Amino acid sequence: MKFNHEEENNFSITRYESMLRSNDVKFFDSDEFESIIHHYLENGKIAKAKKAISLGLSQHPSSVNLKLLQVEVLVFEDRLEKADTLLAQLHAIEPENEEIYIQKANILSKQNEHFKAIELLNTALGFTNDEADVYSLIGMEYLFMDDFENAKTNFMRCLEADDQDYSALYNIIYCFDFLEQHEEAIEYLNMFLNKNPYCEVAWHQVGKQYFDLKEYEKALAAFDFAIISDEYFIGAYLEKGKVLEKLKRYNEAIENYRITLELDDPTSFALLRIGKCFEKLGNDDLAIQHYSKTVHEDPLLDKGWIAITDYYVRKRNYQKALYYTNKAINIDGENVLYWKRYAKINNKLAFFEEAERGYRKALELGNYELETWLNRSDILRFLGESDAAVQNLYQAIEFYPENAEVQYRLAGLHYERQDHEKGEYHIRKALELDYEYHIVLEELFEKVFNLTLVKNIISEYKTD
Structure with missing residues (x-):
């Protein structure tokens, strides 16, 4: 019976943790230790990763890969000098190991030496079999320097090397957005979609660009393609709902928001938007019902409390508006938006001392x-x-x-x-x-x- 890679890793981790519980030292090959250490690092269990590195090096003292993982932990802990010394030793042993250059670049990045980090990452490109990962790291260095053009170029190279790297795609669009290059972003995404026509993430991003350009019909078409590509893509339904709201097609918007509630646990955003749509349709009972569900789902979402409060203010029911504002303040007394409403509502009710307190508190909070x-x-x-x-x-x-x-x-x-x-x-x-x-x-x-x-x-x- 053959095990797949994930099953082998799980078996190694189970066997390793059993060894720790029994204090009975067993032998693991260096690859197994690497998998165990990666598992702990990915789950944020640094102490366990350090313990595994120590045991791994005691069994495989000459393993460069285990020492590189030791460097990774040292960098994470900001023990940069010790990490640098160990990297120098490893470079003398394996001068063509790209991970040595990557970790050294990581140290330089932490020291705000981003240009030097990029130089080393460019050197790593000459030795690596995973160009996508290195281009992504170069892109991040340029982002740290707010050089969005060069960042964008390198994330594009990353995506060319691995067209499934959606984090690179998101970073490319982030750069386009920051540079306010919406038309250029659409052109790039369409080019990407010519090669990957069923990439739901790309269609989703096209829709968001058209939304920003207020071209709502085109945005709607893009989100429809995203849903065709992945009928369980919650983000596409949410964005489609927002577009339909802009087009005043409130019943259709509600349908799309409700689909997201069926696909996953209810989100306060979807409940809030459904409430807004019902209010626009003049269905006050269902509007309030969904606003109430919103704050029940996420009591810290200020938009939910504000929606209820503003609803009652519009209806000139200031007593109820004040009731909900007080509830919101009891949950988050540092939210300036609540205090502004508290002041205005008390002013309307001629509770002037309370109104003054509200305005004073708003000023204290920086409004x-x-x-x-x-x-x-x-x-x-x-x-x-x-x-x-x-x-x-x-x-x-x-x-x-x-x-x-x-x-x-x-x-x-x-x-x-x-x-x-x-x-x-x-x-x-x-x-x-x-x-x-x-x-x-x-x-x-x-x-x-x-x-x-x-x-x-x-x-x-x-x-x-």
Whole structure:
């Protein structure tokens, strides 16, 4: 009875782990040790890999491949000097072993010596039987340097050497996308599809390019071809659903999203999109039902909570909107999108202290939008905290030094506090920036606007 390669590996691993449990040392050939070590490295079990390397070298002290695996672990642990020394010894033994150059390049890459790493990888090309892997490594080095053109070229060479290397295909498209070369990406993918007409990944990527170009009918055709190539390709159904939404074909979009739920465990994205489609169709009950399923499936998905909250805001049911916003904040109190909604909803409900807290929290979390500063200052003034309102607006000036709305509010607040000198400074600054916006002063600070001295200043800036 013959065993396939995977069965042999599993047998070796089982036998090896049995040996460890029994402390009964058994002999393994160097190839078996390599397979065992690769198994542990691929599964992130570094300590077990190191133990296997140690035992392997005790049985096969002259094995270059085992020592190269030792180098790989040393590089992973950032013990670069020791790895470099060991590589120098191995190079003296096997100067034409491409893995020596690859590992040395890995060390140089970690030291940000990407050009030197590429030189060594080019040397490795002269010795390797696996050009695809080396071209991929060269492509990654260029990516580290943000050289997307050269990265793209090398990933293309990788794909030429191995047309099943879909990670290289994804990297090529990543480079095209970064360079905003959508037309060129489509041209390249079509060329690839001429040789590989049933490559679902390539069709999927063609569809995404057409989607970015807003050519939705062409995108739809591409996703259909991806599905023909692989009827279980969940990503193609999801993208097709997005296109159908753009085309306002909501029932068809729902059908495609539902297929993904049948093919695999429900995803919060698909549930959310189904909810959005039902809302567009005017089926509020099913929309809310799917939004609720979305947050149940993934409570950390902010888009789910936002969808429910915004739905109730649109319906002007602010109490329910606030209920769901509070639930979201209890799960993730550091999400600025939740606090912005918390502030706006409380403002609508005339819960001004809570609204101010929401805007303050949004600012603390780095939301420096002009609207946040302005709304907070208006609420602080309403609450009788003019000092805090002024301080808030001076902070806003740091981000919006040339904004007239901020200046008019500061002018109004200073005049209300009888500080006419500062009031005049800010109203003149505001009028210089935008005369027409003095309506802000009229709407928010009517008494200040009607002061004779203020009207006289405004009249100075009036142009016929």
